[in-house]
Amino acid sequence: MNPALSAVAASLDVSERITPDRVHGSLYTDPDVFDAELQRIFHRGWSFVGHESEVPGVGDWVSRRVGRDPVLLVRTRAGEVTVLANRCAHRGVQLCTGSSGTNGSFSCMFHGWTYALTGELRAVPQPIGQGTAAAELALDRPRAVDRYRGFVFANPSGGAGPLAEHLGVGGRELLDWAADLSPTGELDLSAGWLGQRSPSNWKMWAESDNDGYHLGRLHASLWRVAPGTQYESAALAGEERVVSTCRDRGNGHIELEFWKGYDKDLAWLGTGREKVADYVAALTAARGAERAEELLWKGPPHALIFPNLFLGEMNLAIIEPVSAGQTIHHHTPLLLGGVSPGFNTRVLRQSEAAMGPAGFLLPDDATASERMQVAFAGTGGWMDLSRGLQREVFEGTDRVGHVSDETVNRGFWRHYRAVMTP
């Protein structure tokens, strides 16, 4: 139990606010709910921290949050990637400022306590007077840190069970899929992250990132001026013609399968096979013809790994909860290892077009979420999430619906309800 957690948040029961087809809007606005989420989802569960390719060299670090707790993702001298509290064990001063850097050690500006890259306390100035032995002091760290295909996750409480179990078959398949797009199996998240700050709740972003129903309406302005995208056949062609699906993969991991509605090879890259012949050849050599052809058709996944990692096609995004009414949506282009610089530059240009506070898509999504936040600001009210309930089907343990269906929202909230049990 976190002593900082308010008694109200600790005992809060949200189960009555989530039914199979309705969710109460107060879950977006209630500060007690937010505090409970920090504890039950981000402390007690697994969430995404960063990718190994962000810290390629010894001493490289990037600054992140696990829930609201500032942490550093660090490459140690042994070549391991670790997660450390960005907070001196002495008086709690933040060690590193800025978003990234390279250090030989971490030294606190206040009294000079100095830590190894692994978080052990190495030096205390004026050591004769030191009380607790340095060997017993170290930077805090999440009790559990684990990775899958280079994606690093943390579970501060250590009580969430294995990462592989949280990811499940579905989550692992999605991460494999993203990594397999690279001929070397390596991602190269080196283009930097852009943050989009929005006065709206973090769960709205998890949902709108994976909403296959809104494209034709909310983003109509883009399709009108940029016709010919892959979304035309995959999402915009009309309810009866669109064959794309959405998929609840369990554990809150949800997916839009736009690829089923693509009308040509490599539609997701907006180019022809001959323009990326090197990539096609390298992928075929690495994965074999069958898997390579599957990947060339499908392109990247479009999915949420619960609670905070959005596999946004050729982007990754981290959904950072700030408060009940504030979120930062960070994104970086999904650059691949083992491809030409020109290939990655194309990905970068696509990312700049779609994402971020000046992109052609995300500002409109932000606006919709921000208007939800305004509209629910008082006592709230119910949301209807029944769309497609009558037509979704099971494929194994996955629930699958039309791409416009709210099967994914229901999957998100079903898991949310389960993990939010006090």
Added chain:
Amino acid sequence: MSSPARSALPDGALHQLDPLLLDAAVAAFLNRESRLADESRYEEWLALWTDDIHYWVPSGAGNYDRDRRISFINDNRNRLTTRIRQLQTGLRYAQTPVSPMRRVVSNIELLSVGADELEVGSNFVLYELSLQASNELRIWAGRSTHVLHRRDSELAMSRKVVELVNASQPLPNMAFLL
């Protein structure tokens, strides 16, 4: 009453013009560009650009390789035209209604002047009322660097780089003209 004629540039190479006259023409251009952006007068603002252009809002200081690192805005002519046309659909919800804005441009300095091209730096403070949802009054500040050219008896811009003071930080919606 008629509005005064716009800063007509006399003939001749820019660097051989009377410096006071050139200063005045550049200031008049920047003031006009700011007003058109503030008032979301998309067509007129777009007309201030030459054909081969670069409109850049970097994620930090504008000194990095744009092919390796991501930017908030990194528009060539084609992409800027798409941006403007998207706004003109009237369905760009992130700017529906448009944000009332007013910016103050100051500290104007000519950085270099050639025969038919010059570079000018200036600072700005911009107040934006985000009317689309939150009604927050947002303050934006930064430095602009313009590359201006002679186009007949007027100036036109081929490059505008906007280095926001908080370019390294998460930013709220920025779907208006900077």
